[in-house]
Amino acid sequence: xxxxxxxxxxxxxxxxxxxxxxxxxxxxxxxxxxxxxxxxxxxxxxxxxxxxxxxxxxxxxxxxxxxxxxxxxxxxxxxxxxxxxxxxxxxxxxxxxxxxxxxxxxxxxxxxxxxxxxxxxxxxxxxxxxxxxxxxxxxxxxxxxxxxxxxxxxxxxxxxxxx
Ligand SMILES: [Zn+2]
Numbered sequence: 001x002x003x004x005x006x007x008x009x010x011x012x013x014x015x016x017x018x019x020x021x022x023x024x025x026x027x028x029x030x031x032x033x034x035x036x037x038x039x040x041x042x043x044x045x046x047x048x049x050x051x052x053x054x055x056x057x058x059x060x061x062x063x064x065x066x067x068x069x070x071x072x073x074x075x076x077x078x079x080x081x082x083x084x085x086x087x088x089x090x091x092x093x094x095x096x097x098x099x100x101x102x103x104x105x106x107x108x109x110x111x112x113x114x115x116x117x118x119x120x121x122x123x124x125x126x127x128x129x130x131x132x133x134x135x136x137x138x139x140x141x142x143x144x145x146x147x148x149x150x151x152x153x154x155x156x157x158x159x160x161x162x163x
Contacts, residue, residue, distance in 0.1 A: 003021035005053055069106050091114060093116070
């Protein structure tokens with residue numbers, strides 16, 4: 001069971017196990033703003049399970065480092081849409097093929113459907129006469145650095161939408 005932690009300014013900050021959220025509340029470091037289903041039972045008390053909490057004091061985050069590139073991350077960045085044809089993408093493509101020195105980087109990877117990936121193979125965009133509708137880059141934005149948001153709890157939507 002997971003809890004969404006909002007910074008004191010209500011920006012989403014992290015997703016933590018609900019037990020940890022309870023500890024933050026008990027120590028006065030956070031306030032529950034939305035209860036989830038169920039409760040957590042401790043040694044002597046049973047408390048409602050927090051779904052969303054907000055920190056009492058503003059936490060300043062360190063500047064984000066370069067985000068590690070992953071297949072899942074590329075698919076998410078591109079909205080699971082093929083960069084070449086717009087259909088549903090389940091794979092990623094090296095724009096400059098690996099066999100031609102293309103790297104595993106945010107700039108060189110795009111979401112790609114099976115058909116386009118198969119058609120392109122080891123060829124370059126120029127050879128295919130394909131163009132990219134956007135310039136791929138490392139995703140920016142605070143939500144990218146939050147783990148656990150791939151499957152957000154329904155109860156969090158209002159708080160995530162505001163960010
Ligand atoms: Zn495609």
